[in-house]
Amino acid sequence: xxxxxxxxxxxxxxxxxxxxxxxxxxxxxxxxxxxxxxxxxxxxxxxxxxxxxxxxxxxxxxxxxxxxxxxxxxxxxxxxxxxxxxxx
Numbered sequence: 001x002x003x004x005x006x007x008x009x010x011x012x013x014x015x016x017x018x019x020x021x022x023x024x025x026x027x028x029x030x031x032x033x034x035x036x037x038x039x040x041x042x043x044x045x046x047x048x049x050x051x052x053x054x055x056x057x058x059x060x061x062x063x064x065x066x067x068x069x070x071x072x073x074x075x076x077x078x079x080x081x082x083x084x085x086x087x088x
Contacts (some may be wrong), residue, residue, distance in 0.1 A: 001057075001060075001072065002058050003080055004055070005049070005053070005054075006053065006054050006056060007052075008053070009054065011030065011046045012034060012051075012052050014034075014044075014054065016034050016037055017034065017038050018038065019035050019036035020035075021037075023053070026045065026047045027082065029047050029048055029081065031047045032046050034046070035066035035070050036066045040066060041060060041063065041066065041068075042068035043067075043073040044057070044059075045073040045077040045084065047080075055084055056087075057080060059072040059073045074078070
């Protein structure tokens with residue numbers, strides 16, 4: 001699991017890797033979920049902080065499915081979202 005802030009690129013600049021971006025919302029913020037971004041058993045959820053900044057929560061499992069990885073990535077994103085700055 002990892003959570004990191006990317007201050008110089010928003011969710012629009014996020015590469016889907018081997019997955020496909022699925023638009024979603026987390027805590028009322030624009031977000032994308034990318035099942036299978038780094039192959040099977042992986043998922044990333046990225047939340048827009050500003051148009052040019054994002055927070056990314058990623059998980060990679062030793063065994064399981066992309067959906068199982070996405071459940072964990074969503075949990076991380078939902079837990080971290082209230083701590084992100086509100087802009088505007």
